[in-house]
Amino acid sequence: MSKQPILQIENLRVSFRIHDEYYAAVDGVSLTVNENEVVAIVGESGCGKSALALSIMGLHPLERTKLEGTIAFKGKNLLPLSVPQLNQIRGKDIGMIFQDPLTALNPLMSVGRQIEESMDYHTKLSSSAKRQRTLELLKRVGIPNPEKTYDRYPHELSGGMRQRIVIAIAIACEPSLIIADEPTTALDVTIQAQIMGLLKELQQQMKTGIILITHDLGVVAEMADRVAVMYAGEIVELADVNTLFSRPLHPYTRSLLHSIPSVQTRKEKLHVIQGIVPSLQKLPRTGCRFKSRISWIDESEHEKNPILREVAPGHWVRCTCYKNFYFPQDNIGDMNYGIS
Amino acid sequence: MLKFILRRIVIMIPQLFLLSILVFLLAKAMPGDALTGRLANNPKMDAQTLAEMKEKLGLNDPPYVQYVRWIKNLMQGDLGISYIHQQPVTDLLSERIGNTLLLSACILILSYIIAIPLGIVSGRWTNSLADKLIVGYSYLSFATPLFIFALLMLFVFGFILGWFPTGGSVNIQVEKGTVDYYISKINHLILPSLSGALLSTVGTIQYLRNEIIDTKIKDFVKTARAKGVPESRIYSRHILRNSFLPIAAFLGYEITGLIGGSIFLESIFSYPGIGQLFLQSIMQRDYSVITALVMISGLATLLGTLLSDIILSAVDPRIRIE
Ligand SMILES: Nc1ncnc2c1ncn2[C@@H]1O[C@H](COP(=O)(O)OP(=O)(O)OP(=O)(O)O)[C@@H](O)[C@H]1O
Ligand SMILES: [Mg+2]
Numbered sequence: 001m002s003k004q005p006i007l008q009i010e011n012l013r014v015s016f017r018i019h020d021e022y023y024a025a026v027d028g029v030s031l032t033v034n035e036n037e038v039v040a041i042v043g044e045s046g047c048g049k050s051a052l053a054l055s056i057m058g059l060h061p062l063e064r065t066k067l068e069g070t071i072a073f074k075g076k077n078l079l080p081l082s083v084p085q086l087n088q089i090r091g092k093d094i095g096m097i098f099q100d101p102l103t104a105l106n107p108l109m110s111v112g113r114q115i116e117e118s119m120d121y122h123t124k125l126s127s128s129a130k131r132q133r134t135l136e137l138l139k140r141v142g143i144p145n146p147e148k149t150y151d152r153y154p155h156e157l158s159g160g161m162r163q164r165i166v167i168a169i170a171i172a173c174e175p176s177l178i179i180a181d182e183p184t185t186a187l188d189v190t191i192q193a194q195i196m197g198l199l200k201e202l203q204q205q206m207k208t209g210i211i212l213i214t215h216d217l218g219v220v221a222e223m224a225d226r227v228a229v230m231y232a233g234e235i236v237e238l239a240d241v242n243t244l245f246s247r248p249l250h251p252y253t254r255s256l257l258h259s260i261p262s263v264q265t266r267k268e269k270l271h272v273i274q275g276i277v278p279s280l281q282k283l284p285r286t287g288c289r290f291k292s293r294i295s296w297i298d299e300s301e302h303e304k305n306p307i308l309r310e311v312a313p314g315h316w317v318r319c320t321c322y323k324n325f326y327f328p329q330d331n332i333g334d335m336n337y338g339i340s
Numbered sequence: 341m342l343k344f345i346l347r348r349i350v351i352m353i354p355q356l357f358l359l360s361i362l363v364f365l366l367a368k369a370m371p372g373d374a375l376t377g378r379l380a381n382n383p384k385m386d387a388q389t390l391a392e393m394k395e396k397l398g399l400n401d402p403p404y405v406q407y408v409r410w411i412k413n414l415m416q417g418d419l420g421i422s423y424i425h426q427q428p429v430t431d432l433l434s435e436r437i438g439n440t441l442l443l444s445a446c447i448l449i450l451s452y453i454i455a456i457p458l459g460i461v462s463g464r465w466t467n468s469l470a471d472k473l474i475v476g477y478s479y480l481s482f483a484t485p486l487f488i489f490a491l492l493m494l495f496v497f498g499f500i501l502g503w504f505p506t507g508g509s510v511n512i513q514v515e516k517g518t519v520d521y522y523i524s525k526i527n528h529l530i531l532p533s534l535s536g537a538l539l540s541t542v543g544t545i546q547y548l549r550n551e552i553i554d555t556k557i558k559d560f561v562k563t564a565r566a567k568g569v570p571e572s573r574i575y576s577r578h579i580l581r582n583s584f585l586p587i588a589a590f591l592g593y594e595i596t597g598l599i600g601g602s603i604f605l606e607s608i609f610s611y612p613g614i615g616q617l618f619l620q621s622i623m624q625r626d627y628s629v630i631t632a633l634v635m636i637s638g639l640a641t642l643l644g645t646l647l648s649d650i651i652l653s654a655v656d657p658r659i660r661i662e
Contacts (some may be wrong), residue, residue, distance in 0.1 A: 059565055083571060091568035098566075103559040107658060108581050117577075118567035153657040169567060 003034035006176055006209050007056070012069035014048070014055045016280065022066050023280045025051040027233040029069075030308075033177065036207040040220045040241075042256065043230035046279070049213045052230075053181045056211075057094055058086045073177070091118035095170030097180040097199075101162035101187070105154040111165045112138070112150030115172055122173045137168040142198055160191035164198065171202060177209045185215065192216075196223065217257065221245060226314075229253045232289040235308060238316040249317045251297075251325040252290050288319040297321055345650065352642050359638045360414070363631050364407050370625070414635070420628030424621070429632045433614060437636075439509045440606070440613035443536075444598040446529050447605075450537035451594075455544035456587075462545065463552025463583070464575065474545065482542040486601060490535040490608045497531055504531045507610030532609040536601050540594070544587060551583035558582075581655075588655050592648030596641045 009031045015022035026048040033039045041049050054060050055067055058078065071078045073089065081089075090096075098104040106114060112134050119130045131150070138146035141164040154162055163183065170178055183199065184192035196219055203210055203223075212223060220227055220241065227244045229237040229252060237250040248254045284292065288302040306319035394400055398409060413420065419429035462474040498506035504527060505511070511524040555561065556579050564578045602615030610616070614633055621629040653659045 054562075057566055059562055087568040087570055089568070090566055096563075096566035098559055098563060100559060104563045106560040106564065106578055106582070108585075108656065109577070110657075114563075117564070117569060121568050121570070155658045166563070169563065172567075 003037060005032045005034050006074055007031075007033040007211075008070070008072040009052075009056075010070040010072070012052070012055065012071060013067070014051045014060070015066040015068075016051075016060075017064045017066070018281060023283070024285075025233055025280055026055065027285075029230075029233075029235055031228055031235065031238070033209045033211060035176070035209055036203075037225045038203060038210045038212055038223050040212045040214060040224035040227045041230060042214060042217065042220060042227060044215075044256075047230045048233040049230060050181055051233075053096075053179050053211065053213055056179060057090050057096060058083070059096075087121065091169075091175070092122040092173045093175050093177065095173070095175040095178045097163075097166055097170045097178060097183045099182040099185050101159055101166050104166050105162055107154055110151050110153055111157065111162075112152075115165065115168045118169065118172045134168075134172075137172055138165075140202070141165070141168045141171075142194075143168075159187050160194065163187060163191075163195050167195075167198065167202070171206065171208075174206060175208060177211070178203075179211045179213075181213045182215065183212075184219070192219075199223070229256065232283050234289060234318060235316075236290065236318045238308065240314055243312070243315050247315075249311065249315070249322045250290075250319070251294050251322055254325070288321055290319070290321070294321070294325065297325060301325075341653075345646070348646050348649070352639075352646075355642060356635070356639060360411055360635060361407070363634045363638075364403075364410065367627050367631050368403060370627075410631075414632075419632040422621075422626050422629050424624045424626045424629075429628050432617070432629065433632065433636075436612055436614045436617055439611065440602055440615060442525075443529060443533055443605070443611065443613060444595070444602060446533035447536035447540065447598060447601070448591075448594060450533055451540045452544065454537060455541035456548065458541070459545045459548025460552065460575075460580065463549040463556075466549075466553055471549075475549075478542040478545045481539045484539060486536070486539050487604045487608060489539055490532070490605055493531055493535045494608060504528075509612050528611070532605045532611055535609075536598075536605050540597065540601065543590065543594075547586055547590065548583055551586060552579060555579045555582045585652070585656055589648050589652045591651055592644035592646065595644035595647070599637045599640060 009029060012026055012029045013024050014026035015024040029048075029052060031039065041052065043049055051060075055065075056071055056073075056078065058067075058081070060067075062083075067079050069079070073093065078086065078089070105111065109117075112131070115134045115137055116130045119125055119133065123130070125133065135146040135150060138149055143149050143161065143164055149157070149161075154165070157165065163186075167183075170180075180199065184195050187195060199210070199212075200223055202208075210223075212219070214220060224241045226238065226240050228235045229244075229250065231252045237244070237248070237253045239247075244253065245257070248257055283289070287304060288306050291297075291299075291302055301321045301324050303319050303321075308316045308318045310316050398406060401409075410420070417430065419433070421427070422429050422432050425432055458474045458477075462471045465471055494506060497503050509525065509528050510521065511528075514520045514524050561574060561578055564574055569577070599615070602613060603619055604615070605611065606613040606616035607619045614636070617629065618633045620626070621633070
């Protein structure tokens with residue numbers, strides 16, 4: 001059963017202007033999302049995940065951003081589209097869930113109106129039909145007492161409730177793709193699990209594709225079909241979720257998996273990757289971008305111009321440095337992330 | 341809501357009481373008394389009559405007795421007698437308060453009509469040429485003293501070009517209540533209100549501009565864009581509504597500024613309002629008028645703050661007054 005691709009990102013480069021010069025935050029990214037597929041994007045802070053997510057719907061500040069490559073949604077390239085043309089797609093075919101439910105909602109508009117608003121532009125429903133549909137959506141995202149909540153303002157709701165509202169906004173017009181940029185980072189742990197459960201349930205009901213950006217590898221294991229690991233604006237490894245957890249290849253992926261505390265490692269020193277993602281202006285632009293963080297690996301192990309290579313069917317890795325890389329305590333087989 | 345307003349009004353009473361003590365002390369501390377002003381008109385008055393009058397006016401009583409008498413009358417709406425104009429202060433004020441209210445309302449409305457569109461353009465298209473011009477204008481207007489600007493306006497449009505009357509609030513030759521009367525009233529308002537308005541836009545423009553710049557990068561604006569809301573609606577429904585909050589909150593305080601401004605404006609344009617009266621009364625030491633006017637402006641300031649709070653609670657759902 002081959003799935004139809006709904007989103008095909010081809011060689012995408014997203015650059016921001018800083019002091020009259022453009023710096024790429026996303027560099028040469030190619031990624032496909034199929035119908036009803038959850039693709040997770042992981043990588044540490046500043047590696048360009050949000051920059052990638054926002055570029056899909058053209059939500060970057062136009063005057064300071066340069067987008068190159070193609071982002072084809074259902075076969076149609078979105079990059080050359082004007083804002084009014086994009087508005088036909090935003091909210092209707094693609095929904096977006098933002099990180100922080102405390103700031104993602106307009107404080108002066110009732111939450112019901114905020115959910116309804118996208119229907120104003122994408123449907124021809126009467127106002128009573130819109131209200132009806134909004135009440136159904138509220139129920140669907142697990143809000144008790146939709147009638148009452150409809151007229152509530154964001155500040156009257158808890159963080160978890162607000163994130164449910166944000167989700168209701170994203171699914172209001174039944175989009176075929178949802179982009180969720182760290183949808184639970186701002187919430188506390190028990191609420192995180194509820195929200196992820198809700199997202200998974202909705203995804204299975206509506207058969208939407210999801211791009212799920214997250215720091216939480218547990219969430220990845222639970223929800224994703226495929227995983228893209230990003231480092232410094234590039235995808236360094238791309239594989240289906242089982243392969244990625246059982247046979248991670250790129251040194252960066254492996255160090256990411258090592259940095260999750262598990263029962264076994266709790267008593268030992270937590271493994272932390274040395275260094276941080278360099279700032280946008282100081283990003284290495286040539287060779288293997290991860291080189292400086294695994295400096296004990298000999299220069300000759302890296303490719304001059306590393307490309308993403310398919311090393312096994314569906315398993316892509318950038319650079320050859322992974323071949324001779326191992327952690328002193330590299331013992332991935334011992335780790336069990338609960339992948340079924 | 342009603343309870344809140346009532347409570348605020350109750351809180352005002354001690355504030356006004358404090359103000360009244362202050363005003364009374366200041367009036368006492370100023371050189372001269374109620375008679376000095378009168379004497380200026382009648383230098384030949386002998387010492388005998390003077391002493392009699394002093395006794396009659398209660399000026400020999402201890403200060404607290406005078407204060408209690410004054411405040412008692414004040415609460416009954418009796419603001420005393422103006423010794424200069426030889427008529428009750430209430431009569432004197434009632435003629436002029438309407439004029440000042442009219443002028444202040446015109447200044448406020450005109451200033452918003454000018455400032456709001458400029459602030460929006462400036463905030464929405466930051467760093468554009470229009471923005472730079474607007475910011476330039478607002479700084480210039482901030483640096484220009486009102487009395488110089490008003491004099492210039494009066495000189496150019498009143499005297500040289502002769503487009504507008506140079507004084508008064510209405511042409512006294514036209515009959516009250518006719519269409520001509522109202523036209524004349526408006527005609528007399530244009531120059532002073534324009535002068536006041538052009539210089540009082542800076543606060544609104546800068547506030548609005550900064551608010552829009554802050555608001556347009558907020559997450560909820562991104563959420564709205566991600567819904568496919570057209571750009572014009574992004575501004576009208578999401579950005580502007582949030583940016584107007586501080587402007588609305590500021591409205592009450594603007595009133596305080598207007599009271600100060602009216603002193604210069606009315607004097608320069610010989611506009612018969614309470615600002616002009618205030619300046620005259622200070623120069624002529626017309627104490628009962630001065631104290632009454634200070635009390636009134638104090639009350640106006642307090643009411644202005646209350647108004648601000650009420651407006652804010654009406655426009656911001658996060659502030660609900662129970
Ligand atoms: N509008 C912008 N203008 C300039 N630089 C930007 C802009 N947006 C992002 N950047 C820079 O691009 C880089 C990637 O940022 P991005 O927000 O995509 O990171 P991220 O992977 O989403 O991180 P996080 O996990 O913290 O959300 C960062 O260095 C960031 O400072
Ligand atoms: Mg991010």
